[in-house]
Amino acid sequence: MVPLLPEDVWRCVASFIPYRQLLPLISVNKAFYNIVMNAKYQEIHWTMLNGSMIKSLARLRTPSIAGRVRRLHVRAWFIEYLIQRESLMAPSCVVNSTRWLSRRLRRPSTSTSSPLSTGHDILASMTTAVRLMTQVTEYSFEWRDLSPTTDTLRFLTATRTAFGASLRKLTLHAPLANFANLLSTVDFENLEELELHFDHDNHVDAHSAKLLRETIAPFVNHFRRSIWSLLIASASKMDLSPLLSALEEFPHLRTFRAYLAFDAAHLADPRGLVQILRLNSETLLNVELARSFVASSDAAPNPASTWPALSLALSSERNALLNLRTLRLPLLATFDATMVCLRKSADTLTRLCLVDSFLTEKELVELVQNFAHRPFDSGLRYLNVGLVFLTVDVFDLLASRLPGLLNLNLLLADGVIGRVVATLLSSVKHLSGTSTPTGNSVIWGSGRSGSSTHPRRGRSGC
Known part of the structure; x- marks a missing residue:
């Protein structure tokens, strides 16, 4: 016999059951x-x-x-x-x-x-x-x-x-x-x-x-x-x-x-x-x-x-x-204009998505520094940004300045991943003393620079 329980209890039970099994x-x-x-x-x-x-x-x-x-x-x-x-x-x-x-x-x-x-x-x-x-x-x-x-x-x-x-x-x-x-x-x-x-x-x-x-x-x-x-x-x-x-x-x-x-x-x-x-x-x-x-x-x-x-x-x-x-x-007409707007919410922003653009190393540092003063439990939680470069220093910067970050999306401009992979393969080859096997290929995804004539403009999703 099915026990007599309040309907809200049954709703709680049903919440753990997939729809098809329900x-x-x-x-x-x-x-x-x-x-x-x-x-x-x-x-x-x-x-x-x-x-x-x-x-x-x-x-x-x-x-x-x-x-x-x-x-x-x-x-x-x-x-x-x-x-x-x-x-x-x-x-x-x-x-x-x-x-x-x-x-x-x-x-x-x-x-x-x-x-x-x-x-x-x-x-x-x-x-x-x-x-x-x-x-x-x-x-x-x-x-x-x-x-x-x-x-x-x-x-x-x-x-x-x-x-x-x-x-x-x-x-x-x-x-x-x-x-x-x-x-x-x-x-x-x-x-x-x-x-x-x-x-x-x-x-x-x-x-x-x-x-x-x-x-x-x-x-x-x-x-x-x-x-x-x-x-x-x-x-x-x-x-x-x-x-x-x-x-x-x-x-x-x-x-x-x-x-x-x-x-x-x-x-x-x-x-x-x-x-x-x-x-x-x-x-x-x-x-x-x-x-x-x-x-x-x-x-x-x-x-x-x-x-x-x-x-x-x-x-x-x-x-x-x-x-x-x-x-x-989207990135404003200039990066400085964008930072002027971001500074207005430097103490409150928890989710930031900059689209249709790729930042240089100097710009990324300035962007991160804008939120670095926030305490761990009330800082930036989500960041989506495009980059024209990628180094280990990027992750060191984010880990030290934005320790409370829970979600990070990085979109890389065309050619960035290829250069990073080439550097890694070159390092592996140098350390191992062997040549890279032929006949194998590595496919990497990257952001497209789009139709804009601006060298750092492109498409980046949120």
Whole structure:
């Protein structure tokens, strides 16, 4: 007989059991039933029309199951594809598809179901399921090719109604042209995390600046008193400056991330970005700035970089990047400008990631010395940096100056590993008095210097 224990004890037991081994235990008792069902339905991905999604749609039209969903991710591109395919297919093919979907979208508790069409009925079934998901805390929606039809807007409105009080994190992916319709159906009371991804578009609309300033910025500012994490990413051809300049102060903002193309076409005025860092300097703990890729025509000239202007503004602004705990940042226009910013958080940083660059030996020493005064138990814990050299002295320096370091990622520029290996093999050959065997090769990985003309610029991951 299964002992009568509180459900939280069974949850503790289940935490040590792998998910696949947990599934057969669903019938042990009520606690394990809830544990298994929560694990199975707490996160739903509607990203591809396959058997798994059809099965989940049928089950999620049951309130007791839909109420277990906590995270919902939707990429509805396949609905538009189905609708377009239906218009091109012969009527007999549509009927066969309808019958196949009818058998799989049937409610579990009933023996009959109404006739179904393909794309339209999939969207209707998603809407029905969403209306029952009243406990969702994280919602991600990607709107690319789906037309803003009545059915589409009905689905989006259903999410607003169902998630209104429970939602904490909202992630939106869409081209700028779709954001107006998308934001009109989004309004949540207790939003804490917001991510806006402006996807690739084919051209720049003449009204894009007005849309950014008068529609998207007010939407973001509406949640300013509850949001503690904000991400803005863009692969669009538009200039994002009007949006950044129109954002207000967020009293509780702790994390800010921006993935942008820092050039005159996509961020003509970087002062708006600096303004965000300055206005929220008292609360910000984590900042991440990264370059995003924006597709462009090969015939079009590359726009002028605004990174030097941003570098100057960041190093000149007294309150930007102040007292941070986590910082991910490409090397600024000069190493000295980078160090000016790092000194503002020399007493507080625990995670530092310098990307898209490789440091010399002198620069590494100066970087490490910036944090060497910290005590062992409250110093830098994570360091990611690229180097144009590698010697034993590097590890001696890190061990003596950053003894509390728990995670170290070093990315080496092209040719560095080859020189190190050659030196080691030469030393071994000299000590052993024998020649290196032929026919064997050693393959080492190293960082690529990238397309930049700067001798120390490249790509380094965090």
